[in-house]
Amino acid sequence: MTTLPPSPLETTPKAPVPGANGANGDKAALAATLVAPPFDARPKDAPAEALAGHWARVEGLLDRLGDRLNPILVKEARQAMKSRQFVVTFSLLLIFGWLWTVMFISFGLPAIFYAPVGPAVMTGYYVILSIPLIIVVPYAAFRSLAAEREDGTYELLSITTLSARQIILGKLGSALLQMMVYYSALAPCIAFTYLMRGIDVITIGLVLGYTFLASLLLSIFGLTMATVTRSRHWQVLLSVVFVMVLLVFGFFWDMGILSWIINAREVPYDNIDFWVANVCGVTFYAPVALLLFMVAAGQITFASENRSTPIRAVLLVPSVLLVGWFIYFWLRFDEQAPLWIVVCLAGAYWAICGAFLTGETAQLSPRAMRQLPQSLVGRMAFTWFNPGSGTGYMFALLNLLALLLVMIGAVVFGQLHGTLEVPDLADWMPMTVCVFGYVAGYLGLARVLVVLARQATPVGMLATFLCHVILITGGVLFPLLVQALISWGNFTTFDYTPLQLPNWIWTLEETIDGPVGGLPAFAWSIIGLVGTALFLINLVLTAREVEHVRLQAPRRVQEDEAELHPQPAQVVKKSPWD
């Protein structure tokens, strides 16, 4: 909180402005305005004040509550209530809701008195509601931030004491507020649906709840998109792309939900696994939403701040969830499938994360270096959270390795336990080695290329990501092409050969197939060795990034910090009970 120095209003009236007492009447008038007494000093009408006292207290309470709200939410709410977009959308929602009700009752008579027509009437209301929720609100969130960046108001906002997260949160709050308004507007219609029978509260609740979550996620995604570029041309292109994405998503989403509403009786609400699957989905939804939020905030954070560490912390959550849900599903269903699925998902997840993380630059600002871990244990555990291409590579690989070790542990545990369904360790190891080898190899190779390229020219995160995409695509297509050329005219024996070692898709498929049609031992050994070699090369290249040590804050900053957050006086112990 900023402590405002004594306001001129609280001080004694100032001397007239120098130079304002001359013959120029305008200057004198201006000077008089500049030293005008505060409004509080004006005489007030006492009876009126007494009468208004009750309301003033209420207003004061509301004002204090308003102080706690995000300033952007307050501003956006004021703006939105006056904006044409909101007025038009809200009016159309009410008009179409009313029209659908009238039409349904008119054409549905007399069936509505005895037939369960709830699902039918709900479909209409849902389509009316989903358009603002799935298309209008996320697009408004996207435009809201994009327009601020285009008009230059974002710059004014960024130099206030609001943090980037507060700005994004404020925009998101505004989207939430609009969602609430739309839900409230259609609430009577939803209640009417229930009265029409044939649809239960659980279905209504789940449908509305999931639509809310979808709208929220799309709004966060829209805000993230808005932070991608400042260029007006790119913003226009992004705007068009985003509308297309929303329309396509909205169509399929509505189809899915409408199908659910119509077939609600067939949904196994009484099956515990249905609810577990729902909870599982929501637990993955939360970190994805949080990650998008952190990315959006990171994009608009001042460049000298550490934007990477909070994102890396969030990246850990899905990984941990993956392990947790694997254990649950593995123990519950006692099948091998969760093992294979989790390993493939983990490899893909950390490969994608690593492709972005290796695009970071290793330059740490003195500001970021003030918060580096200091102790030996702290540095060992948390150095990989520091911004940088090398630490990003190691972060992704170490996390993948940890996950693979957990899986090996699970296999060993399953074999020792005896009753759990697990693959043989000899069959499992090739899969583990191949996943690690491919991720370490491809990420490592791309990183080495980027490090070399950076000696000549700046290489950004997007370029690094594209480099990864080209490498992994080329790794699949090039061996296929070469083998196709070699075996031209004789495709009947187009089998897996050592030439396909860079082809991660075919190799992993061969590994999953198992020992019968599976991978020769030398193949996965080579993949593992190449991956490990590239891992070690990158480990050496990362040495410079690991050498960073904490910097002390300048004295001026320490003084200011002491002023802002004075240390509480130390309590002197007078007895063992103090």
Place this chain on the structure above:
Amino acid sequence: MIASHPMIEFRRLYRHFGSTKAVHDISFDVRRGQVFGYIGPNGAGKTTSMRILATLDLPTWGDAYVDGFSCVNDPDRVRRRLGFMPDYFGTYADVNCFEYLDFFARSYGLMGRERHQALKYTMSFTRLDELAEKPIRGLSKGMKQRLCLGRAMIHDPSVLILDEPANGLDPRARIELREMIRQLASDGKTVLVSSHILTELAEMCDVVGIIERGQLLAVGTVAEIQKQQTPHREVKVKVLGGAQTLAQWLGRRIDVTKVEVDGELCHFTHEGEQQSEVALLREMVIDGFAVAEFGSHSKSLEDVFMAVTRGAVQ
């Protein structure tokens, strides 16, 4: 406690965009309560350096400081102390003047009574009281400038950065703005103001800096710069019936050059302080010249600006 350090400080500041050197090795400082005028042609690097100071951009090299805090490493501390008025309005649609200022007051963390007082004072100071409920889109340019000044000072910053605040304003609005800036300086605020209107800066600023092609060419008070650039003064003397004789008399002096005679008028340049001009006049009178008029002046700030800069842009 009054800070011993400068309120604004540029230390070897560079900002290059590819091969364009927008700012190239700028160093100067501004003390508390000073109004610093930043003068330069378009594309000189004024806005770029001001944006770095306002924590909107990062320097390629070097640093800028506000109240001792680095604009690169401690932008949050700088922002609490700084109010920035860019060369564009940056206003929102569907918002009135009060709502606009209230939003920024909240954004600077002002709460409750503190915010209300800040709003009242700012609206009173910028004469926006009567326009509180007026939508921003209906404001004139002068009103918008006052609103933007209000936004920049709503959190009572100790440093104000004003990028061409008088640009496009009518004479009355300019005078009002100038008075406001003087008032802010007398309240102890440090002001960095850029402008093309040189004479106005000369009246308003304690110190001026002339910048061109990203480099600072001259810094000091207006008088210092004038003296630095033109150490001599132009003198005009009207002598009754003896201009030619006076010219010959002046020609023998080492502190006088460029003597020209125009009827009864004698023009020359004199190197030295005003005190020595007084001595010169006294000597003329003692030597019997019938001096009817004696006047001298140094070059105007505009002349100095033209002399210092070359009008080149990048």
